[in-house]
Amino acid sequence: MSKETPKTVMPMISVDSVDALRSFYVEKLGFSHMMGVVGKDGQFDFCTVVRDGAKVMLMRPQERLDGTAPSATRRPVEIYLEVADVDRFHDEVKKRGVRVTLRLETQWWGDRTFKIWFYQTVAEPKPPQGTKIV
Numbered sequence: 215m216s217k218e219t220p221k222t223v224m225p226m227i228s229v230d231s232v233d234a235l236r237s238f239y240v241e242k243l244g245f246s247h248m249m250g251v252v253g254k255d256g257q258f259d260f261c262t263v264v265r266d267g268a269k270v271m272l273m274r275p276q277e278r279l280d281g282t283a284p285s286a287t288r289r290p291v292e293i294y295l296e297v298a299d300v301d302r303f304h305d306e307v308k309k310r311g312v313r314v315t316l317r318l319e320t321q322w323w324g325d326r327t328f329k330i331w332f333y334q335t336v337a338e339p340k341p342p343q344g345t346k347i348v
Contacts, residue, residue: 224269227291232258232272239263239270242310268295292331300326300334
């Protein structure tokens, strides 16, 4: 596989409380607050957090659309974010009390990952027998 220089992609994630998720990203995952806008109620309308050049925007919807109202159910969003040293980052977030749901391991596609999906490419892909890659 050829490796192209990536362009910047910033996920924009709608959440019930930007303030709460911003705190998690900053305090537990070690992101830096880049910028944000506070709404009339004193809570963040949106903010951008950054770590190692990767940016994530957290926002609360300004209009109520299907799927954006506050919800008691989970809204699964997974972000697969490259870091310079995944072993060091893994140790760092565990020390901050983050629950890692899948252990740190090298995947068949060559990335070393742990679940909250931070990774570092450490090898060439070695797909399981029978896997068709196109």
